[in-house]
Amino acid sequence: MRDKIIHDHHHDGIDRRGFLKCMAWVGTGVLFTVTGGILRSETITQITAGAGALKGALVRPKGALSFVQISDSHIGFSKDANKDVVGTLQEAIARINALPTPPAFILHTGDLSHLSKAAEFDAVDQILRSAKAGQVFYVPGEHDVLNDNGKQYLGRYGKNTQGDGWYSFDHSGVHFIGLVNVLNLKAGGLGALGTEQLEWLEDDVKGLSIDTPIVVFAHIPLWTIYPDWGWGTDDGAQALSYLKRFGSVTVLNGHIHQTMQKVEGNITFHTAMSTAFPQPAPGTAPSPGPMKVPAEKLRSVLGITDVNYIEGKSSLAIIDSPLAS
Amino acid sequence: MKRILLGYAGAIALMVLAIHTSIAREKPVPNEVTIDNFSFLPQTLTVPVGTTVMWINRDDIPHTVLSTDRKTIVSPALDTDEKFSYTFTAAGTNDYYCSVHPHMKGRIIVQ
Numbered sequence: 001m002r003d004k005i006i007h008d009h010h011h012d013g014i015d016r017r018g019f020l021k022c023m024a025w026v027g028t029g030v031l032f033t034v035t036g037g038i039l040r041s042e043t044i045t046q047i048t049a050g051a052g053a054l055k056g057a058l059v060r061p062k063g064a065l066s067f068v069q070i071s072d073s074h075i076g077f078s079k080d081a082n083k084d085v086v087g088t089l090q091e092a093i094a095r096i097n098a099l100p101t102p103p104a105f106i107l108h109t110g111d112l113s114h115l116s117k118a119a120e121f122d123a124v125d126q127i128l129r130s131a132k133a134g135q136v137f138y139v140p141g142e143h144d145v146l147n148d149n150g151k152q153y154l155g156r157y158g159k160n161t162q163g164d165g166w167y168s169f170d171h172s173g174v175h176f177i178g179l180v181n182v183l184n185l186k187a188g189g190l191g192a193l194g195t196e197q198l199e200w201l202e203d204d205v206k207g208l209s210i211d212t213p214i215v216v217f218a219h220i221p222l223w224t225i226y227p228d229w230g231w232g233t234d235d236g237a238q239a240l241s242y243l244k245r246f247g248s249v250t251v252l253n254g255h256i257h258q259t260m261q262k263v264e265g266n267i268t269f270h271t272a273m274s275t276a277f278p279q280p281a282p283g284t285a286p287s288p289g290p291m292k293v294p295a296e297k298l299r300s301v302l303g304i305t306d307v308n309y310i311e312g313k314s315s316l317a318i319i320d321s322p323l324a325s
Numbered sequence: 326m327k328r329i330l331l332g333y334a335g336a337i338a339l340m341v342l343a344i345h346t347s348i349a350r351e352k353p354v355p356n357e358v359t360i361d362n363f364s365f366l367p368q369t370l371t372v373p374v375g376t377t378v379m380w381i382n383r384d385d386i387p388h389t390v391l392s393t394d395r396k397t398i399v400s401p402a403l404d405t406d407e408k409f410s411y412t413f414t415a416a417g418t419n420d421y422y423c424s425v426h427p428h429m430k431g432r433i434i435v436q
Contacts, residue, residue, distance in 0.1 A: 147401050
């Protein structure tokens with residue numbers, strides 16, 4: 001049953017109450033469609049029941065692009081919050097392989113490993129080889145660049161990248177940009193992109209027309225979520241200033257091990273669940289460390305993010321799917 | 326009766342003393358910094374010249390100890406319960422942070 005909209009100021013079919021309600025659904029299987037910066041949502045149940053206006057987004061027409069974001073697999077972690085991070089990553093891959101349309105590729109938004117150990121990266125690679133997806137694109141998390149400033153990460157995943165591992169590519173008319181914000185962090189600061197990367201970014205998007213949909217992905221959120229826990233990027237706002245002129249910008253991050261969404265003008269910010277362990281909501285615990293939940297709840301707070309784009313429509317639909325509900 | 330009561334009081338006093346002693350034993354040694362809940366504890370530690378300070382990570386997440394000048398104190402990533410030591414040979418203030426979680430800051434004052 002659909003809820004009655006009380007205040008529809010923008011005639012867009014969504015009011016504040018409806019928006020807040022859909023925010024409460026984040027992480028439980030929600031389809032987000034963003035058109036011209038306006039966010040609409042339907043629960044998965046509504047869509048599969050055929051009652052949702054957005055059902056069409058799931059039935060992909062030709063020329064549609066579908067890709068999946070996974071994040072924070074932390075292979076090597078073995079503490080109480082999840083003693084089997086290999087198993088839950090394998091479950092995430094099984095979910096991807098069960099999608100009705102195989103994704104064109106996977107974006108892994110960092111913290112592949114827990115301690116940057118060669119054996120951990122080897123295990124990640126082996127598990128991801130079983131994914132039915134064209135390719136995997138990576139950006140590093142802070143756990144992937146321990147002890148060597150990212151040298152090993154670059155050796156393994158940095159082919160065709162610039163600087164510390166940033167790059168861009170085009171797919172189905174969408175311009176994708178992978179950024180690195182986990183290196184050379186200053187005392188007391190947040191995530192950082194640095195001057196060299198910012199200059200590269202400004203130059204990278206210079207020639208693009210404003211109707212090119214942009215997807216930016218990086219490990220630490222590019223917008224400030226909770227600075228007390230380091231959840232933000234010091235020079236993220238400057239990076240976003242280069243993207244303000246575009247009609248549709250989607251920013252995908254990880255790091256905080258929970259879904260969160262914000263829309264600001266034409267920019268949609270979204271963070272993904274981890275495949276390894278959840279972290280507490282901002283300020284609800286003494287620290288952002290791994291959160292232990294009852295064993296039967298764990299798979300409801302881990303998951304994958306499915307993103308769909310229909311060419312020419314300038315809209316991206318984002319679906320967060322937990323490993324189990 | 327009075328004697329018995331006094332006996333109890335004595336026993337309680339001994340217990341209290343015993344508890345105090347055990348608390349004193351659990352207090353961090355003066356040259357140790359515990360990393361817990363994404364914090365360096367104590368955040369500021371004052372030691373004499375020549376002291377070796379030991380950091381121990383009690384979190385489920387790795388941390389590092391790195392001088393703000395990024396060259397004086399440089400620890401590897403410390404996993405849970407791993408330790409790192411550094412000997413301070415000169416007087417002065419040494420600010421440091423965790424390079425993985427830079428909002429974590431600490432200071433060692435060497436006198």
